[in-house]
Amino acid sequence: MGFLRKIIVVEDDALVRDMTVSALRRFDYEVIASFDNAAAAWAYLDGPEVLDIVVADVNMPGMDGLALLQKIKAKYPQKICICMSGDVSNKKRALQLGADAFLVKPFVMSDLYHVLQNLENECHAVEDGKRMAHA
Numbered sequence: 001m002g003f004l005r006k007i008i009v010v011e012d013d014a015l016v017r018d019m020t021v022s023a024l025r026r027f028d029y030e031v032i033a034s035f036d037n038a039a040a041a042w043a044y045l046d047g048p049e050v051l052d053i054v055v056a057d058v059n060m061p062g063m064d065g066l067a068l069l070q071k072i073k074a075k076y077p078q079k080i081c082i083c084m085s086g087d088v089s090n091k092k093r094a095l096q097l098g099a100d101a102f103l104v105k106p107f108v109m110s111d112l113y114h115v116l117q118n119l120e121n122e123c124h125a126v127e128d129g130k131r132m133a134h135a
Contacts, residue, residue, distance in 0.1 A: 004052045004053055004080060004116070004119065004120045004123060005028075005029055005030050005052060006029075006030050006032050006050065006051040006052045006053070007024055007029050007030065007031050007032065007051065007052065007053040007054070007055060008031070008032060008033045008034065008035065008041060008044065008045075008051055008053075008054055008055070009021050009024070009031060009033075009034040009035070009055045009056075010034070010035045010036075010037070010038055010041040010054065010055070010056035010057060010060070010065065010068065011034070011035075011036070011055075011056070011057040011060075011084075012036050012037060012057060012060040012061060013057070014036065016057070016105070017034055017036065019109070020034075020055065020109070020112070021034050023109035023112065023113070024055075024112070027109075027112075027113050027116070029053075029116070032049060032051055033049070036060075037060055037061065037062055037063070038056065038060055038062065038063035038064060038065060038067060038068035039062055039063045041054070041056070041068060042063065042068055042071055042072075045072065045075075045076065045079075051079070052079070052080060053079070053080040053081075053082065053116070053119075054068075054072060054079060054080070054081045054082070055082045055084065055112070056068055056069065056081065056082070056083055056084070057083075057084055057085065058083050058084065058085035058087070058090045058094060059085055059086070059087065059090070065083055065084075065085070065094075066083075066090070066093060066094060066097060069081050069083060069094060069097050069098060069099055070097050070098075073097065073098035077098070080100045080119055080123075081098065081099050081100055082099065082100060082101045082102070082103065082112075082115060082116075082119075083099045083101075083102050083103070084102070084103040084104075084105055084107070085102075085104065085105060086104070086105040086106070088104050090102075091104070100119055101115045101118075101119060103115060
């Protein structure tokens with residue numbers, strides 16, 4: 001088990017949100033909260049809870065996932081953000097705004113797991129590099 005374990009899920013579709021939360025828990029991640037809108041997720045992020053990763057849908061009513069991504073990366077640039085959307089045209093914009101990964105819906109939950117594993121491996125490599133630089 002690695003160190004990127006605490007996640008929130010932001011998805012307006014209850015079925016997709018519940019399936020994502022269940023899969024993440026099966027993959028041994030700690031889903032500390034889930035939200036059906038970006039505004040509620042943003043309010044939560046401004047609170048005291050420490051989390052590592054935000055998994056967010058792009059297309060949501062009100063504040064969309066790209067606006068949430070922009071706010072997160074401006075205030076908490078170290079947070080890992082994974083965006084997901086059924087519209088592949090959102091991928092370029094999400095990555096430009098700082099998304100660490102993008103999943104095109106529909107996807108199988110193992111795709112999400114592989115994205116998380118790749119991000120965790122990248123974080124380990126960065127940490128190992130920092131340790132070697134200070135040795």
